Amino acid sequence: MSEAELLLWVRGPALQIATAIFLLGVVVRLAEILMLGRKKDLAEARGSAVAGGLRTIFSRFVPDRGTLQRSTFNVVAGYIFHIGFFVVLFLFTPHILLFQDVLNVSWPSLPTPMVDATTIVTIIALLAVLAHRLQNPVMRFLSGFQDYLVWLVTILPLVTGYLAFHRIGAVPPPTLIAIHILSVELLMVIFPFTKLMHAFTFFMARYYNGAISGYRGVNS
Amino acid sequence: MTRISNDAEFRKVLDGLEPVRQRQVAARFVENVLVLCSDERLASVLRIAASSESSQEELAEALKTARATTFACHTRCGSEGDWSEQAGYFVARAATAALTPIGQMPSGPAWQAALSSRMAQTSQSIVSGDDIAGQESNQQYQILSEFLDS
Amino acid sequence: MSASLDRGLNAFREQIDAPVAAFFSSCVHCGLCAEACLFYTETNDPTLTPIHKLEPLRRVWKQEYTFWGRYARAFGLTRPVTDEELTDWETLVYDSCTMCGRCSMVCPVGNDIAYMIRKMREGMAAAGHAPPDLVGATQRAVTIGSPMGVKLPALQAQIRHAEEELGFSIPVDVEGADYMLLLSSMEIMNFPEFISAIARIFKHANVSWTISSEAFEATNSGIQIGVSDIAAELVERIVAAAGKLKVKSVISPECGHAYMAIRWEGPNLIGRPYDFKVVHILELLEQLREEGRLRTTGKETQRLTYHDPCQISRRGGVVQQPRNLLNMVAEDFVEMPETGTMNWCCGAGGGVSSNERADDLRLKAFNRKKKQLDAIHPDAIVSACSNCRIHLEDGLEEYGMDMPVLSLTETIAEYLAGSEQAGSKE
Secondary structure, eight states: OOHHHHHHHHHTHHHHHHHHHHHHHHHHHHHHHHHHOOOOOOSOOSSOHHHHHHHHHHHTTSOOHHHHHHTHHHHHHHHHHHHHHHHHHHSSHHHHHHHHHHHSOOOOOOOHHHHHHHHHHHHHHHHHHHHHHHHSHHHHHHOOHHHHHHHHHHHHHHHHHHHHHHTOSSSOHHHHHHHHHHHHHHHHHHGGGSGGGHHHHHHHHHHHHHHHHHHTTOOO | OOOOOSHHHHHHHHHHSOHHHHHHHHHHHHHHHGGGOOOTHHHHHHHHHHOTTOOHHHHHHHHHHHHHHHHHHSOOTTSOOOHHHHHHHHHHHHHHHHHSOGGGOTTOHHHHHHHHHHHHHHHHHHHHOOOOTTHHHHHHHHHHHHHHHO | OHHHHHHHHHHHHHHOOHHHHHHHHHOOOOOTTGGGOHHHHTTOOGGGOGGGGGHHHHHHHHHHHSHHHHHHHHTTOSOOOOHHHHHHHHIIIIISOOOOOHHHHHOTTOOOHHHHHHHHHHHHHHTTOSOHHHHHHHHHHHHTSSTTOOOHHHHHHHHHHHHHHHSSOOOBSOTTOSEEEOBOHHHHHHOTHHHHHHHHHHHHTTOOEEEOSSOOBOOOHHHHHTOHHHHHHHHHHHHHHHHHHTOSEEEEOSOHHHHIIIIIIHHHHHTSOOSSEEEEHHHHHHHHHHTTOOOBOOOEEEEEEEOOOTTTTTTTOOOHHHHHHHHHHEEEEOOOSSOGGGOOOOSOTTTTTTOGGGHHHHHHHHHHHHHHHHHHOOSEEEESOHHHHHHHHHHHHHTTOOOOEEEHHHHHHHTBSSSOSTTOOO
């Protein structure tokens, strides 16, 4: 397959398949959760479940003081790579153009040198969290194949994107881009089958948590 | 002979006693029900409480022992309760109260010791089925009177 | 054996709802829940990580309620949950968890792990994997009416004792009273002075109340062991008595899980709302205070701190009331370093203290509370749960700390204004 053919395939059929699997997978996973339903609470309410639920979606972004003190690295590194990832994904001009193509919406971008630097910071953060996952007794104990696979498919787009942008590597630039897009497609295909679903389900989890507590008059 | 015939007078007299005397009369209340407790450590604890010459270290040790006994005798949450053994728990609590410094027990160590001793009898009566209303209180009034006169 | 496992797995299936599925879907194995759990922090044992305690339940969810899980199962690619695993998980689910919910407060994706532990216990119990001590307590609760075997004559003796001390009678089976007081067996057996304290306060504040001779037990062993049918039956007894006496409210005493059972789980267990209200004794005392009906004189000069019973505070919502009440009678009230809904569990609730097998772990976990105390050096601890009290006393004694543990209600009673002190001349 020539480099042109590869790129065409990757941007065409492969992307369509990956997107289909991603969208269908996410929708099915969310439906599976919602279909289980939740029994109505018959106890007398002290506070509002809905208000509590909505509140917790946002308040849980801020760790409590004790957690911040005890797990500083986990919290800080976690925020760095999440924010970094979103900055690179959503505020990079070529990506925004892609979204504009597909979704017909566009938004302001960040200067490319900043995105570039963010990519490096994010990659370093991801390397650091891997080291932490391997070294921290609790995380090492909890982690299995899926955790490391997810880590890999998360860092690959960042690394391949950086390489493609800077044209680093023994292969021609179009192929670098093809590899980058492939890595994104890999992420999309793996997404619905793994803990990456937390990106969508964490709203629900936080909501339910806040609703259960809010009903009892507790801010969680 | 000083006559005490009700709890109001009883408590007033107790509260008026100085700490060492409170401890000593409390020890007597507990001795009156000591037979209800099978833990042998309390006998020596009470001896220390009753003596006016016990040092601070001895009192502190005795308090620790009393607390340990209280814990050893209690019925843990969810386990099958036995009221005769629970009587022993209240005796231990009475001993603990007797040795507790006044600052830590605003309601009065001697009064608490008296109450717990009565509770020990109540516990025993649950098992025996006897009607013991007022018995232990009256005995305590007697003990206090004799103590004041001695 | 297989029949039991099936019942257990069925119970797991029934318990899995949308929140459970959302929680398991969101867990990213960050491990922050471990650092919020006193059983982990005081042992550094990774198996005590809260989310890990749910692993069998998670596998059932994955294999039955996710499309790829069902797919994989169809192809024989999954590992079914075995009886051996449930045996291994018994100590994780019962000995090393009080359902305190602190993990639920810190999980970044919002998982309510304590909620899931409660549900998992249903399956564990159905599969025959609950601790023997809890099984015994529950059996006694059903047949005798009290997990500790406290029968009516014993309560009557304690009431008579209190009446003698108080000089006035305690209302029993009074129809039309406003409030019906429940008592936990722990209080009746170990802290019976609670009864006199309440009686004095209620007389002082002119509260219309009663105890029911048919349903006086507050403790609900069913929710500790995780058998909802039994939990429901225990609640029904209270509902029946409340209906018979036509009371407006039922008072939950100083016992954590009793409050959770009657206030929050009760109507859901019996499948219908109550036609009476439920208040925790602290809520009622606070209400009386606000209405000016609770007058005190004098104050504690000892340095006091407050231990929040988890089921009352974090999981129950009664957080500010004890503080208002304590400030009324304390000159020197100092909060623990992490307090209120983020206070640390004492380590004994949810059936842990009933379980002799868990003694060592429970005492190790107490170290967490000890560290809180070491930071503020109080003279005494005040709390509002008899189980917390006994366990705190045990822990303090174990670590050579000299500190009384006081009941908030009894402390309030000590400082009541007026002549309603013990030894009244009536």
